[in-house]
Amino acid sequence: MSGQRTKDPAANLWTHTAEPSPETPPLDGDATADVVVVGGGFTGLSTALHLAERGAQVVVLEAEGPGFGASGRNNGQVIPAYVRHNPDDIVRLFGEERGARLNDWVGGSAQLVFDLIRKHVIQCEAAQNGWLQPAHRPSRMGAIRNKQSQWAARGAPARLLSGEETEALTGSPYYRHGGWIHDEGGHIQPLGYARGLARAAIAAGARIHGRSPASAIERADGKWRVRTAKGAVSADAVILATNGYTETLWPRLRQSIVPFRTFHAATAPMSDNVARSVLPQNHGLSDTRQALWAFRKDQGGRLITTAAPISPIGAVSKIAATTKARLEEAFPQIGEIDVAHVWEGYIAVTPERLPRLHELAGGVFAGMGYSGRGIAMATAMGRTLAERAMGASADAVAPPPSPVKTLPMHDVVAPLSRAMIGYYRWKDGRD
Numbered sequence: 241m242s243g244q245r246t247k248d249p250a251a252n253l254w255t256h257t258a259e260p261s262p263e264t265p266p267l268d269g270d271a272t273a274d275v276v277v278v279g280g281g282f283t284g285l286s287t288a289l290h291l292a293e294r295g296a297q298v299v300v301l302e303a304e305g306p307g308f309g310a311s312g313r314n315n316g317q318v319i320p321a322y323v324r325h326n327p328d329d330i331v332r333l334f335g336e337e338r339g340a341r342l343n344d345w346v347g348g349s350a351q352l353v354f355d356l357i358r359k360h361v362i363q364c365e366a367a368q369n370g371w372l373q374p375a376h377r378p379s380r381m382g383a384i385r386n387k388q389s390q391w392a393a394r395g396a397p398a399r400l401l402s403g404e405e406t407e408a409l410t411g412s413p414y415y416r417h418g419g420w421i422h423d424e425g426g427h428i429q430p431l432g433y434a435r436g437l438a439r440a441a442i443a444a445g446a447r448i449h450g451r452s453p454a455s456a457i458e459r460a461d462g463k464w465r466v467r468t469a470k471g472a473v474s475a476d477a478v479i480l481a482t483n484g485y486t487e488t489l490w491p492r493l494r495q496s497i498v499p500f501r502t503f504h505a506a507t508a509p510m511s512d513n514v515a516r517s518v519l520p521q522n523h524g525l526s527d528t529r530q531a532l533w534a535f536r537k538d539q540g541g542r543l544i545t546t547a548a549p550i551s552p553i554g555a556v557s558k559i560a561a562t563t564k565a566r567l568e569e570a571f572p573q574i575g576e577i578d579v580a581h582v583w584e585g586y587i588a589v590t591p592e593r594l595p596r597l598h599e600l601a602g603g604v605f606a607g608m609g610y611s612g613r614g615i616a617m618a619t620a621m622g623r624t625l626a627e628r629a630m631g632a633s634a635d636a637v638a639p640p641p642s643p644v645k646t647l648p649m650h651d652v653v654a655p656l657s658r659a660m661i662g663y664y665r666w667k668d669g670r671d
């Protein structure tokens with residue numbers, strides 16, 4: 241297994257198969273810009289790209305390198321739908337106009353990702369062949385019908401699948417109860433996508449500085465000044481795009497989300513015959529479990545899946561064993577196979593499982609909290625943050641700006657959040 245420690249960058253499969261990163265030298269000295277973006281994941285890079293394309297001077301400060309955070313570590317499934325809610329819930333929560341705007345924003349987010357990939361010729365194994373959600377138990381078909389019909393009623397290319405169709409598309413006898421497919425979804429090589437966004441942003445005029453953690457934000461001479469160890473950027477606006485990797489840069493922001501430590505595993509390449517029988521039309525799937533099972537293949541014929549130990553102690557060997565058991569259940573045709581990579585990353589979970597756009601002070605914005613669905617939503621958030629920073633009215637953007645709400649007893653709740661996995665598993669096993 242490459243990298244026994246799940247934090248080791250080499251443990252992450254995507255670091256072995258992504259296109260190289262563009263040069264992002266550390267900030268050295270003082271710089272000025274219209275907007276300074278902190279964080280170089282999908283949120284920050286999409287913000288930078290959309291700002292630069294609109295003619296703004298933009299500087300990105302990233303602590304490590306483009307895609308270092310969740311953006312370079314995820315399953316790569318591009319999903320234009322909420323984790324928990326359906327479109328009707330959103331209209332109930334936000335009202336007709338704002339709810340419809342948020343539904344359009346989420347519903348169009350996968351198309352935005354694939355349009356950007358095509359426009360900027362990003363090399364990231366992109367497959368826009370639909371995102372699949374099969375029911376893991378017959379009792380989950382009611383929820384699936386609801387979801388599919390509500391998205392279809394709003395014009396989304398969302399189709400209900402019979403048990404036979406689901407079994408054929410997944411290549412798994414385990415998924416025989418039915419499901420739904422959203423034809424605008426698909427999957428990508430996530431680190432390749434992040435690096436491609438960085439390359440496109442640089443080509444549009446953005447300056448991206450890696451190994452440049454922002455250490456302070458202060459007000460000076462009518463501007464915002466963001467400091468790093470070796471320099472500072474003065475700008476009219478600041479965008480915080482640090483999501484699950486948020487530390488103490490802005491008071492209370494870290495306490496507003498649960499940075500949920502999550503694990504992933506990838507097999508060694510499967511033989512061609514076996515690879516053809518697993519997800520035979522190359523879909524990505526995320527099932528209906530709360531302790532999610534998600535699977536997709538990469539171009540090398542590896543299978544990449546979620547892994548959820550309740551305790552991270554001894555994660556590598558525990559995950560190798562549980563992944564083999566899961567594959568045996570879901571794809572018995574695979575037979576004996578090595579789990580070659582196990583890695584980890586942090587997602588930013590909000591209690592309501594909806595993304596948040598904050599206006600922290602005049603000219604300071606943050607976008608975060610995608611709760612595990614951030615490939616499409618963070619890309620859309622970047623476009624929205626760029627529009628807002630360039631003067632779009634707060635009333636016209638989605639998601640609607642909201643105040644920062646800290647979670648009670650955050651320091652206790654956040655480290656214990658993994659224990660919820662046990663509860664989710666118990667619920668997943670009940671009808």
Ligand SMILES: Cc1cc2nc3c(=O)[nH]c(=O)nc-3n(C[C@H](O)[C@H](O)[C@H](O)COP(=O)(O)OP(=O)(O)OC[C@H]3O[C@@H](n4cnc5c(N)ncnc54)[C@H](O)[C@@H]3O)c2cc1C
Nearest residue numbers: 279281282283303309310311314315317454585613614615
């Ligand atoms: C294992 C895993 C699987 C997932 N699977 C999926 C999936 O299949 N589909 C999906 O839609 N979503 C998935 N997600 C979620 C998705 O990856 C995230 O929602 C998305 O990448 C968030 O992007 P982001 O740019 O907001 O944050 P991140 O990508 O986490 O970026 C934050 C960046 O901020 C930087 N940073 C932090 N502090 C500072 C500072 N002070 N100065 C400078 N830089 C700083 C970090 O280095 C980091 O690069 C998954 C996440 C994980 C971890």
